[in-house]
Amino acid sequence: MDxxxxxxxxxxxxxITxxxxxxxxxxxxxLDGESIVGLARTGTGKTLAYSLPLLKRVEPGKANSLVIFEPTTELAVQVRDAIKDYVAELGLKVIALVGSGNRVRQIEVLKKKHPEVLIVTPGRFFDMVSENRIHHEQIKQLVIDEADDILESTKLELIASLGQNIPSTSxxxxxxxxxxAITRDAEQIFARPFxxxxxxxxxxSQVKHLFLQVDNRHKLxxxxxLTKVDHFSAMIFFNAVKQLEYFAGVLSHTKVSFDALSNATNKQxxxxxxxxLAKREIKTLLTTDLAARGLDVFDLxxxxxxxxPADKNTYVHRAGRTGRMGKKGxxxxxxxxxxxxxLKKMLGxxxxxxxxxxxxxxxxTDKPAQAEVPQEQEVNGGQNSTAVTGTSHQQEPPAHVNERSKKLERAKRKKRQKKQKNKGYHPLKDKKQKKEAARNEQ
Structure with a gap:
C-alpha cells in the first residue's frame, strides 16, 4: 500500500491492509501509463486495481479525463460509491452517467461542474458524445470494466470506434x-499494444460448488x-424475467421473506x-443475470x-456474488x-x-445411508419363496398418492352407478328393497 x-x-x-x-x-x-488487459476472478478487487492508479494520473480541472464503462446502471452506481472517497481525497469530481438517471440534470453537471471522472453505461455515453457533451480528445484514460459482458449492452463496432477515436496516447x-472478443483481440480493436x-x-477461492438433485415439479x-438452513442468505438466479415473476408469485404464498430484482426494477x-439482503432483513433476493451483474452484496x-446457466461465463458471474475478497461462499x-x-461438461x-x-x-456432501431393509426368509426349501417378516415392510405411499387414488376410485364408482341407473337399477332403491324383503321374511 506504499x-x-x-x-x-x-x-x-x-x-484494507x-x-x-x-x-x-x-x-x-x-501508474506507468501502460494499456493492459486484466483478468481475475469476480470479487477479487478489480475495481480498486484500476481506479486507484488511474485516479492518481488524472489532472484536476481536466473534464472527462477518466471514463469508466460499466454494463449496467446498478454496477455503475456501485462503482461510483466504491471510489467516491478516493476521488474526493484527490480533489476530483465524479458523476455516474446512466440511462435511468435524469438526463437534464446530468447535462447540467457536465456543463457546470466539469467532472474529471465519468462512470458510464454505453447507451448514455454515446448519447452524450453524439450531442458533443463529451469529446473524444478529452479522454486520457478509458476503462472497460466487465469487458466480457459489455457486448451484451453495446455493439463491438461502437467500442472499437471509441478506442480508435480517442488520442493514440490515451x-x-x-x-x-x-x-x-474484446480482451482476445484488444490490440486490433483499439489499435495500440496491450x-x-x-x-x-x-x-x-473459498467457494464451494454444489448440486442439489430435484425435478422441476418439486423445486419450490x-x-x-433450503431457506431453513442455518444462516441462509442467498441470491437465486433465473434465466428469464417471466420465470422469476412466476416463482415470486408462488413464493409469496409461503413464509419465505424475499425481494425481486429485474431489469424493470428502478434504481431506488x-x-x-x-x-x-445485506442486513438479513430478507433471506432471498430473486434476480436475473443482467440485473445482478457485478453487484456486491456484503457477506452473501x-x-x-x-x-x-446458459454458459460458463454466466455461471462464473453468478458464482462471483458470493465468496468475495477471499471469504467463504x-x-x-x-x-x-x-x-x-x-453442468460438468460446461464447466470442465x-x-x-x-x-x-x-x-x-x-x-x-456425505450421502445419507440407505435405510436397512429386512432380509426375506425362504420357506418350502427355497421353492415358491415367501417373505416371512411378521409385519409388512412395504413403504407406505405418500399422502398425495393415497388421496389421488381415493379420488379416482370415487370417480369410477359414480360412473358405475350412473351406468347401472340407466339400466333401471338404482343403488339406493335396491338397498331399501332388500331391507323390506328381509323384514317380510321375519
Missing part, C-alpha cells in the same frame, strides 16, 4: 473475469427447505432490496441457480441428473461440483 500514501486514512477505515493478486500485478503498470484498461495480466490461477418445495428499489453466503445448482452432466475441470444433501438444518 504506492498510495494519500489514501492511508481511507484504507484504515475500510480495513494489502493488495490482492490482481491489484499487485496491475497497479504499477497502470491509456486503455480492460478488466474482466473471463476472456471475450499487456496481458491473468491472475485467475492465483486467486484462492426444495428451495423452501434495487438499492433498497440489496440493503435489506449462498448463490442458488434455480435453472442451469456456496453456489448451489438445482436440477436433475441430466442437468448435472450438462476448473470447478469441482459435488452433490449435496440435507442433514437436519444443515447441508452435507
Amino acid at each position: 504506492l498510495f500514501p494519500e489514501f492511508s486514512t481511507i484504507f484504515a477505515k475500510q480495513a 494489502a493488495l490482492t493478486p490482481i491489484q499487485a500485478a496491475t497497479v504499477q503498470l497502470l 491509456q486503455i484498461a480492460l478488466f474482466g473475469a473471463t476472456e471475450s 499487456l496481458m495480466i491473468d491472475v485467475r490461477d492465483q486467486d484462492v 418445495e426444495m428451495f423452501t427447505k 428499489a434495487s438499492k433498497g432490496a440489496l440493503k435489506r 453466503l449462498y448463490v442458488v441457480n434455480y435453472e442451469l 456456496t453456489v448451489i445448482t438445482l436440477g436433475t441428473d441430466h442437468d448435472l452432466r450438462n 475441470a476448473e470447478y469441482e461440483i459435488k452433490r449435496v444433501y440435507f442433514s437436519g438444518r444443515e447441508l452435507t
Whole structure:
C-alpha cells in the first residue's frame, strides 16, 4: 500500500491492509501509463486495481479525463460509491452517467461542474458524445470494466470506434473475469499494444460448488427447505424475467421473506432490496443475470441457480456474488441428473461440483445411508419363496398418492352407478328393497 500514501486514512477505515493478486500485478503498470488487459476472478478487487492508479494520473480541472464503462446502471452506481472517497481525497469530481438517471440534470453537471471522472453505461455515453457533451480528445484514460459482458449492452463496432477515436496516447484498461472478443483481440480493436495480466490461477477461492438433485415439479418445495438452513442468505438466479415473476408469485404464498430484482426494477428499489439482503432483513433476493451483474452484496453466503446457466461465463458471474475478497461462499445448482452432466461438461475441470444433501438444518456432501431393509426368509426349501417378516415392510405411499387414488376410485364408482341407473337399477332403491324383503321374511 506504499504506492498510495494519500489514501492511508481511507484504507484504515475500510480495513484494507494489502493488495490482492490482481491489484499487485496491475497497479504499477497502470501508474506507468501502460494499456493492459486484466483478468481475475469476480470479487477479487478489480475495481480498486484500476481506479486507484488511474485516479492518481488524472489532472484536476481536466473534464472527462477518466471514463469508466460499466454494463449496467446498478454496477455503475456501485462503482461510483466504491471510489467516491478516493476521488474526493484527490480533489476530483465524479458523476455516474446512466440511462435511468435524469438526463437534464446530468447535462447540467457536465456543463457546470466539469467532472474529471465519468462512470458510464454505453447507451448514455454515446448519447452524450453524439450531442458533443463529451469529446473524444478529452479522454486520457478509458476503462472497460466487465469487458466480457459489455457486448451484451453495446455493439463491438461502437467500442472499437471509441478506442480508435480517442488520442493514440490515451491509456486503455480492460478488466474482466473471463476472456471475450474484446480482451482476445484488444490490440486490433483499439489499435495500440496491450499487456496481458491473468491472475485467475492465483486467486484462492473459498467457494464451494454444489448440486442439489430435484425435478422441476418439486423445486419450490426444495428451495423452501433450503431457506431453513442455518444462516441462509442467498441470491437465486433465473434465466428469464417471466420465470422469476412466476416463482415470486408462488413464493409469496409461503413464509419465505424475499425481494425481486429485474431489469424493470428502478434504481431506488434495487438499492433498497440489496440493503435489506445485506442486513438479513430478507433471506432471498430473486434476480436475473443482467440485473445482478457485478453487484456486491456484503457477506452473501449462498448463490442458488434455480435453472442451469446458459454458459460458463454466466455461471462464473453468478458464482462471483458470493465468496468475495477471499471469504467463504456456496453456489448451489438445482436440477436433475441430466442437468448435472450438462453442468460438468460446461464447466470442465476448473470447478469441482459435488452433490449435496440435507442433514437436519444443515447441508452435507456425505450421502445419507440407505435405510436397512429386512432380509426375506425362504420357506418350502427355497421353492415358491415367501417373505416371512411378521409385519409388512412395504413403504407406505405418500399422502398425495393415497388421496389421488381415493379420488379416482370415487370417480369410477359414480360412473358405475350412473351406468347401472340407466339400466333401471338404482343403488339406493335396491338397498331399501332388500331391507323390506328381509323384514317380510321375519
